[in-house]
Amino acid sequence: MTLDKLSRGDHFIIERVVIREQEVRRRLVDMGFHSGIAGKVVRTAPLxxxxxxxxxxxxxxxxxxxxxxxxxxxxxxGKTGNHKQQGRRT
Incomplete structure (x- = not known):
């Protein structure tokens, strides 16, 4: 599953970044998009x-x-959990 398929409030764990554009991939990795990092979808625009x-x-x-x-x-x-380890490697 990819990040764009999740909804607001969904919690996830990054498995890998598969973007072909090296500059974009490097920027995401620099911002913490690494395998094992936990996160949450906090907002989506109307469209x-x-x-x-x-x-x-x-x-x-x-x-x-x-x-x-x-x-x-x-x-x-799920969508309502509050996990204290969010953002740490698992």
Missing amino acids: GDPIAVRLLGYDVSLRKDEASGVVVKRDGR
């Missing part, structure tokens, strides 16, 4: 673009095409 996610203690806005290059898995907390 779904951009999407804001929280990881490592800060919010990042991504275009939908960038989010489609981030492979994630749901972490099982």
Whole structure:
């Protein structure tokens, strides 16, 4: 599953970044998009673009095409969980 398929409030764990554009991929990695990092979708624009996610203690806005290059898995907390380890490697 990719990040662009998640909804507001969904918690996720990053599996990998598969964006072909090296500059965009490097920028995401520099901002903390690494395998094993937990995050949460905090906002989506009315038309779904951009999407804001929280990881490592800060919010990042991504275009939908960038989010489609981030492979994630749901972490099982659902939409209402409050996990103290959010943003840390698991």
